[in-house]
Amino acid sequence: MKNIYIAVIVLVLVAGGLFFMTRSTKLEAPTLNKDTGEGGVVSNEMPTIDAPNTEEQLAIKEFVVSGQNFSFSPSLITAKRGDRVKITFQNTQGFHDFKIDEYGVATKQAQSPATEVLEFTADKTGSFEYYCSVGTHRAMGMKGTLKVE
Numbered sequence: 001m002k003n004i005y006i007a008v009i010v011l012v013l014v015a016g017g018l019f020f021m022t023r024s025t026k027l028e029a030p031t032l033n034k035d036t037g038e039g040g041v042v043s044n045e046m047p048t049i050d051a052p053n054t055e056e057q058l059a060i061k062e063f064v065v066s067g068q069n070f071s072f073s074p075s076l077i078t079a080k081r082g083d084r085v086k087i088t089f090q091n092t093q094g095f096h097d098f099k100i101d102e103y104g105v106a107t108k109q110a111q112s113p114a115t116e117v118l119e120f121t122a123d124k125t126g127s128f129e130y131y132c133s134v135g136t137h138r139a140m141g142m143k144g145t146l147k148v149e
Helices: 003-025
Strands: 059-066 069-074 076-079 084-091 115-121 126-131 143-148
Touching: 059 076
Parallel strands: 059 084, 076 143
Antiparallel strands: 059 069, 084 115, 126 143
16 A cells, blocks of 8 residues: 555656656747748847937937026926936025926035036926925025926
């Protein structure tokens, strides 16, 4: 009886080993032949997406925004949806910061002279207020608009 149990256990182990050994073979996913458009395995390379390579897509919209007591200059900056935006905030007078809530970007609050650079992708259209969050500076007019078309 004991021999029967051992034989059954050995048989189960051998069958399980064979099962897993046969499943370890890699399967290739079918890909489209670029020349004919027909299906079939042509390579193991990752497919590429052809997209136009224009300077406009690769360009970064750069702005220098100066902050002084209770104003920003310029008070309006404009970008297009999808643009990569780079804002260099130059605090030229006082203790200020620069924030755009909708894009989650902000500089540190700092005493002038101070410069900090922010970068983000303008992925939402609309008009978004940038402002100084120190004390009542925003209410005193230290704000501007980022317009994304």
